Amino acid sequence: MGAALPTLLLILAGVLVGGVWSLYRQGAPRSAVVVTALLAVLATVGGVLWLLPESGS
Template identity: 65%
Template sequence: MGVVLPVVLFALGGVLIGGAWSLHRQGAPRGALWIVGALAVLATAGGVLWLLPGEGG
């Protein structure tokens, strides 16, 4: 599962960023934008952290 999970996390982050942008354009409440944006950042950060070299081998 070496490279699959980071790609999935990056894809999820992209979908969430697109969703946040769509919510913004539709005039959604700020709370919804913050939640979706935070999830996008977490997914993208998870993909980046998964690719960093570490002890987990």
Template identity: 60%
Template sequence: MNAVLPVLLFALGGVLIGGAWSMHRQGASRGALWLVGTLAVLATAGGVLWLIPGDT
């Protein structure tokens, strides 16, 4: 499970980034773009932080 979660978070981040880009091209409001973009950054950052070794 330790190797699966970061991959899922990166995949989610990619889907959200693609969705934000699609929304931008379709003329969505800035608030919606900020929300989806923020969620994409959080998911990607979560994937990166999960891969940082820690003391367990």
């Protein structure tokens, strides 16, 4: 599986960022924009952290 999961998380983050922008442009309620933005941040952080090398013992 290797790099498949972080790649999918980063793709999801990109889709969510596009959704945030779309919601913002359409004048959606602020709560919907904020929740979607938080999900995008979580997906980005998860994808990046997954790619970081483990500290070996």
